[in-house]
Amino acid sequence: MFEGWDAVVLARAQFAFTMSFHIVFPAFSIGLASYLAVLEALWLWTGREVFINLFNYWLKIFAVAFGMGVVSGIVMSYQFGTNWSAFSDKTGPVIGPLMAYEVLTAFFLEAGFLGVMLFGLERVGHRLHFLATLMVAVGTLISAFWILSANSWMQTPAGYAINADGQFIAADWFKVIFNPSFPYRLVHMVLAAYLTTALVVGAVGAFHLLRDPHLAGPRVMFSMAMWMATLVAPIQIFAGDQHGLNTLEHQPVKIMAMEGHFDSHPHGAPLILFGWPDQAAGKVKYAIEVPKLGSLVLKHSLDAPMAGLDTVPRENWPPVAITFWSFRIMVGMGLLMLGLGLFSLWARWRGTLYHSRLMLTFALMMAPSGFIAVLAGWITTETGRQPFTVYGLLRTVDSASPLAAPAVASSLIAFIIVYFAVFGAGVVYMLRMMAAPPHHGEQGPKGDTPARAAGITPAAGATRGAAS
């Protein structure tokens, strides 16, 4: 299956594969955990039953997504060692502690309170249960903080020294953690997680409203999701632009690849809209470009000079075509989200938000757009960092484990088979749950299983809470 691939390429393929699967679940569960906290707060505050129904409805979906995030995350925490042992040895003293803090401050918090959040409403009472939900939501955000700090350090290393063994060591922990690209990446990723979740919630709402525009639960979730899209999509585009300017300052070569700038432009660079970057030839074929607009976007001046990849040794070029196209896919998704938000604002003003088939169909079609944008964005930033793992300092070829290709190929094939089977099934289960609308007396996780259906009804607790 992978004959002719060397061990490093296989290890990269494996990391890209397992990471791409993994990132989808946290992106969804970061947003969903916060959404659940908001729903429970609204329920406790207003006592309206629709909020607890929505809470329980999304909680069951959350449980499945979170479980998949946990197991795919355990894989990640060991893959650094199995496939990237040289990287682990050299960077362990710096990014190891960041990940250890992620485990200590985030993973335990999430896992410790998850059980109570999922099954404990009747055992601990409303206040403590809400605390548990909040802790899980906060835990997902703390997790994002640390892992993005570690990732950002690999992109824009700072606050380090190198010891006699060739290891990176921390000279200044504050500079390590708050390295130059970290604040931008953190904001961009958390907003992306919120948007991703909002688009899924909105699509599920739209799906049910297309059948019956009067359903209370879907109306509430659709309205909330569209507000998120309206408000957050523009903020995200602004945050992304700022992140891009930060990248231009610290990783200019990545920007050259994203923009397809093989040649230097001393008198203003064009903005290449589309084209096919040909790495070997060093130019973009079939380019459709707007003169000088590239300089205007990146340097805020039509005639600002822009250096191209011709100023960079070829062995330091990232794969341009992937970086170029994944960036365009991400931006395209962002613009569609902006369009959806604006459209919903107009429909809301017209009073057709819950009825317009065009509106609802558009929202339904946008269901995967957040995931596509997240994946495309990560591919842009990670591929654009190549051929380094620690930008400019440690090359990817010098980071891999001393393993023979057959070992890496076998594990890659195993992961591909297992992930498609397991996570494919998980996605089917989530879609199946989403296909039924939230209903009156919606129960939490496992409340709907045959083992418990004959027992006391949890719904009684929910409605009692709603009535009080």
Place this chain on the structure above:
Amino acid sequence: MTAAIDIATVWAFIIAFAVFVYIVMDGFDLGLGILFPLFPKKSDRDVIMNSVAPVWDGNETWLVLGGGGLMAAFPLAYAVLMPALYTPMIAMLIGLVFRGVAFEFRWRTTPGGRNRWDIPFFAGSLLAALAQGVALGAILQGVHVEARHYAGGWWDWLTPFSILTGIAVVIGYALLGATWLVMKTEGPLRDKAYHLSWFLLFAMIGAIGAVSIATPFLHIQYTQRWFSWPGIILTAPVPIAVAVVTALLLRSLARKRDYQPFFLTLTLFALSYAGLGISMWPYIVPQSITIWQAASPENSQIFMLFGVAVLIPLILGYTGWAYYVFRGKVKAGSGYH
């Protein structure tokens, strides 16, 4: 220099503690998976799953701490051991994927007939436990290191000894699982768990004996550590304590106690674990790399020590609370509502 030695030692104990907490906590829930085929009734299986559903992913977080902590505190050991244990590690991860998702997935399949996630739950648990035991054996027998890299092949871990330790861990986890069921269930399910505990306890004693006899033959260092004066003052109490705990465990099973069998089994695990520690110390990769050679720079270890000192007690606190919330016997059909 003395300060560096102290912190590396502290970290060796912290990592050892995290791994032990993992073994204790995930040990019993992996054990439940291993015992699954012996409880074919659907209602029994639902109770078994419910007895750990609220806590399982907290349990597995200790594994992430073990791995992440090892990378942070002893990066060289992490970088050498993971490629050396490549196949068992990948097998363990894949096993954990299957069994982890089964906790949620098995409630989501369409009802009726056998649950299609029961077999992955069993097989994943067995694979993960076996792989962990094999990894333990592979570490004990030592790995081939050159410069700062693993220099062996990708099948070096496979020896009769590593298979023996693999089987021993499977038996041990199964015993933990059985005594957990004694504690958390009632009626015929609990009776069956008692019977299994008897059988598994004898198997476990046999496994501990076999590993203990085989270990000194691996390296002269292990022999000297255990059998030469004055080390024997430290080592002799371990087998004696094992014998005492075993006797207590047999008595608690005979008297059908609820809690004692589980906690005495944990004590047995702790003693075996201490024995491993005595064998390995001060190596983190036996015969090749000591904890001081593998240690992160002092400022990395100190930076994390602050976090550990504050957060581990906090974590133990709220984890304890979660167990307290879901305390007591799990009843069939009632679940957590």
